[in-house]
Amino acid sequence: MSCRLAALFLLATILPAAAETPAKQLFGAVEAPAPLAARSIGSYARGCLAGAALLPVNGPTWQVMRLSRNRNWGNPVLVGFLERLAAKAPAVGWNGLLVGDMSQPRGGPMSSGHASHQIGLDADIWLTPMPKRELTYDERERVSAVSMLAPNTLSVDPKKFSDRQFNIIRLAAKQPEVERIFVNRAIKKALCEGATGDRGWLSKVRPWWGHDFHFHIRLACPRNSPTCKPQVDPPSGDGCGAELQSWYAPPPPKPTKPSKPKPPPPEITLKDLPPECSQVLVAK
Numbered sequence: 001m002s003c004r005l006a007a008l009f010l011l012a013t014i015l016p017a018a019a020e021t022p023a024k025q026l027f028g029a030v031e032a033p034a035p036l037a038a039r040s041i042g043s044y045a046r047g048c049l050a051g052a053a054l055l056p057v058n059g060p061t062w063q064v065m066r067l068s069r070n071r072n073w074g075n076p077v078l079v080g081f082l083e084r085l086a087a088k089a090p091a092v093g094w095n096g097l098l099v100g101d102m103s104q105p106r107g108g109p110m111s112s113g114h115a116s117h118q119i120g121l122d123a124d125i126w127l128t129p130m131p132k133r134e135l136t137y138d139e140r141e142r143v144s145a146v147s148m149l150a151p152n153t154l155s156v157d158p159k160k161f162s163d164r165q166f167n168i169i170r171l172a173a174k175q176p177e178v179e180r181i182f183v184n185r186a187i188k189k190a191l192c193e194g195a196t197g198d199r200g201w202l203s204k205v206r207p208w209w210g211h212d213f214h215f216h217i218r219l220a221c222p223r224n225s226p227t228c229k230p231q232v233d234p235p236s237g238d239g240c241g242a243e244l245q246s247w248y249a250p251p252p253p254k255p256t257k258p259s260k261p262k263p264p265p266p267e268i269t270l271k272d273l274p275p276e277c278s279q280v281l282v283a284k
């Protein structure tokens with residue numbers, strides 16, 4: 001049986017049963033990448049990854065954290081990018097980078113932690129520099145990341161968020177492959193207040209919930225991925241005015257009459273992902 005026929009046969013037999021299974025269970029269960037041409041398929045929060053490359057758990061200037069999650073996979077473009085960024089980190093005062101979640105071996109939705117990170121173009125980088133020694137497997141599981149926020153969460157804690165953190169985020173944002181960087185609103189505020197000279201890079205740095213322990217790098221759809229769905233451009237400008245203010249707006253008042261709780265959104269299944277992702281899931 002040809003490879004293609006075998007894949008179709010597998011699809012026909014496996015997928016009816018898999019159709020209703022949450023896609024995060026299917027993609028979370030696969031331990032190796034799809035042996036197909038490398039490409040990111042679909043959108044950052046609805047897609048998958050073929051031909052993933054592995055970021056080695058140790059490099060000269062990086063270490064991967066939480067190895068049990070098996071999420072240090074990405075489009076080879078992302079892996080190459082992270083290796084180059086890590087090599088530049090010592091120039092801005094970092095011994096190296098601690099790399100958090102990238103993607104699962106075949107991308108797709110994850111059982112915990114993220115809505116995006118599905119197509120091998122997202123990576124979380126800890127805001128704590130890499131120590132000088134190699135961390136053990138156990139330490140990489142257990143060491144807690146450090147929040148950069150002051151206790152009131154409105155600003156950063158200057159004892160934790162210093163020039164070093166500022167400089168690594170700016171360095172990442174200035175790389176042409178980077179389309180977005182997500183940080184907590186208080187970190188965006190600190191960047192807005194601290195930026196001098198060129199402020200163009202600030203438009204890529206977007207406030208988002210969480211992201212006070214790490215920053216999130218998102219690369220643009222690379223050339224190797226014709227079915228990668230790009231995001232719309234961020235609004236022009238540095239985002240330090242009304243947009244940042246909107247993250248500090250008081251929450252809307254609670255309705256006086258209790259409303260019915262909303263049902264949880266339905267789980268993403270294979271039919272919600274690009275059809276190519278069903279092939280990626282079963283490719284051998």
Ligand SMILES: [Zn+2]
Pocket residue numbers: 114117122123124215216
């Ligand atoms: Zn992230």
